[in-house]
Amino acid sequence: MNRDPALPAAGSRVLVHGLGRFGGGREATRHLVRRGCKVTVCDGNNGDELRAVQQTFGKADIDWQLGREDLALLDGIDLVVTSPAVPDHNPLRQEALRRGIPCTQECELFLAAYPGRVIGITGTNGKSSTTTLLHRALHTAGIDSLLGGNIGHSLLADEAEWRLEQVAILEMSSFQLERLHEDRRLHGAVFTRIGSDHLDRHKTLENYQAAKARLAAAATEFVVHAADDPIANAFATNANKRGCFATDVPGPDSAGLQHDYLCVRDGDAATKTILHRSALRLIGDFQLENVLGASLAATWLGAPNHQIGLAMATAAPLPYRLQLLTTLHGVQIYDNAVSTEVESTRRALAAVSAMPQRVHWLGGGKSKDGDHGRVARAIAEHATSAHVFGAAAGPFAEQCSVPTTSHETLKEALAAALETARPGDAVLFSPAFASFDQYPNFRARAIEFHSLLRDHRAAPAQASDRTVSDRAANTNHS
Numbered sequence: 001m002n003r004d005p006a007l008p009a010a011g012s013r014v015l016v017h018g019l020g021r022f023g024g025g026r027e028a029t030r031h032l033v034r035r036g037c038k039v040t041v042c043d044g045n046n047g048d049e050l051r052a053v054q055q056t057f058g059k060a061d062i063d064w065q066l067g068r069e070d071l072a073l074l075d076g077i078d079l080v081v082t083s084p085a086v087p088d089h090n091p092l093r094q095e096a097l098r099r100g101i102p103c104t105q106e107c108e109l110f111l112a113a114y115p116g117r118v119i120g121i122t123g124t125n126g127k128s129s130t131t132t133l134l135h136r137a138l139h140t141a142g143i144d145s146l147l148g149g150n151i152g153h154s155l156l157a158d159e160a161e162w163r164l165e166q167v168a169i170l171e172m173s174s175f176q177l178e179r180l181h182e183d184r185r186l187h188g189a190v191f192t193r194i195g196s197d198h199l200d201r202h203k204t205l206e207n208y209q210a211a212k213a214r215l216a217a218a219a220t221e222f223v224v225h226a227a228d229d230p231i232a233n234a235f236a237t238n239a240n241k242r243g244c245f246a247t248d249v250p251g252p253d254s255a256g257l258q259h260d261y262l263c264v265r266d267g268d269a270a271t272k273t274i275l276h277r278s279a280l281r282l283i284g285d286f287q288l289e290n291v292l293g294a295s296l297a298a299t300w301l302g303a304p305n306h307q308i309g310l311a312m313a314t315a316a317p318l319p320y321r322l323q324l325l326t327t328l329h330g331v332q333i334y335d336n337a338v339s340t341e342v343e344s345t346r347r348a349l350a351a352v353s354a355m356p357q358r359v360h361w362l363g364g365g366k367s368k369d370g371d372h373g374r375v376a377r378a379i380a381e382h383a384t385s386a387h388v389f390g391a392a393a394g395p396f397a398e399q400c401s402v403p404t405t406s407h408e409t410l411k412e413a414l415a416a417a418l419e420t421a422r423p424g425d426a427v428l429f430s431p432a433f434a435s436f437d438q439y440p441n442f443r444a445r446a447i448e449f450h451s452l453l454r455d456h457r458a459a460p461a462q463a464s465d466r467t468v469s470d471r472a473a474n475t476n477h478s
Helices: 024-034 048-055 091-099 106-113 127-140 155-161 205-218 285-300 305-313 342-353 372-382 390-399 410-420 442-458 468-473
Strands: 013-017 038-043 062-066 079-082 117-122 145-149 167-171 186-191 219-226 241-245 254-258 261-265 272-276 323-328 331-335 359-364 385-389 404-407 426-432
Touching: 013 024, 013 091, 024 038, 024 079, 024 106, 024 155, 048 062, 079 091, 106 155, 106 167, 117 127, 117 205, 127 145, 127 167, 127 285, 127 305, 145 155, 186 205, 186 285, 205 219, 219 285, 241 285, 254 285, 261 285, 261 305, 272 285, 272 305, 285 305, 285 342, 323 442, 331 442, 342 359, 342 372, 342 426, 359 372, 359 390, 359 410, 372 390, 372 426, 385 390, 385 410, 390 404, 404 410, 410 426, 410 442, 426 442
Parallel strands: 013 038, 013 079, 038 062, 117 167, 117 186, 145 167, 186 219, 219 241, 241 254, 331 426, 359 385, 359 426, 385 404
Antiparallel strands: 254 261, 261 272, 323 331
16 A cells, blocks of 8 residues: 655655745645654745745754755655645656656645544635635634635644644645645535636646546535536535535525525525624625635534624624725725736625725736736726726726726826725725736735825825826726
């Protein structure tokens, strides 16, 4: 019987390929050192940020090879732990596979070693919110649980707290799932809606969907997804239960709405009320779906309905997920900085415009698939004006049918949006494009938005001295 490569024996020589900025490589390294492995860490980057991570290890016996990715690093290696951010075509990964060296990843190290039950959560949008909501419901109900994964926390860091009678709520990205070992098993799987994303990595929509489908195949006890999501409905699974959520009256094994109350049904049992939808602090029907999916999973994990309701009623939006940040000179400023693709922006625009109010969209960045027209059409459905920055600015403006201003920087685009908006209007920051033209990740872009907004709040209100013709000269009405 072959040993699980994600459970390396003491003395194994392991190469951690990609230290990364969000802790996965760091915690994988710590975990492997605890197992008694001889660890080498390599990363093509040799910047101050990674050097700072290296310093946290002190005098630990680790072979640090930052700034290197050459093939000689594989000599004598028994196992490679690759960051999900490293693409398949990376020469070092390709050479490891050619040599027959087993390759794994940080989340596999966790899944192989963890003694408790694991619930994987994935989808195109809403993964982090649903992950957090489910964990919150279990915690409120007194069910021992952990929260981590792609949300930004490696559960390898919590190894001292692992218990057999415990549930780990693990957000999983398509990058992680495409490399999930085919024999890996998880207790449950929860899917938010499956749309289109990361085609720059997966190349085709079919490949992206196939990566997501691996989670359904791995689930043994239950799978939860939207009732009307044709992609998730087609995912094959051998799980004992398959449940769904929708915004209508719930049938057996589902969550839904009945007279505006969120309800769940476990099998053919009577409907249980969670809470009234007006009690939610979360904005938008997409957040309502996240609550429904998390509530059904929490029910199946043993949480009482009244405890689930308390958890959902007190849940605030996660940072950079759709929320009202402030009101500036009578203009409401909404933040949905997490958006790097069009569908999350479309849903955020629909939620804010339904309040009702005129919405001025602020977004931009780098297109993942080159389809600027699709984003332009989505913005035009609900926005009064558009203010776009970065690499997408020019191509987007050429195809947008609402008044559009184009800018090099986020700072300039924000100023234009605030100048265009009038008291009673809203400005929505929901980029809809990737950040990699100007920022290392979406968080860095979001942090700059918050910083710029603080500057505007600190500045005294001033009447614009621009004329109508000046404003029109910088506006595209195509």
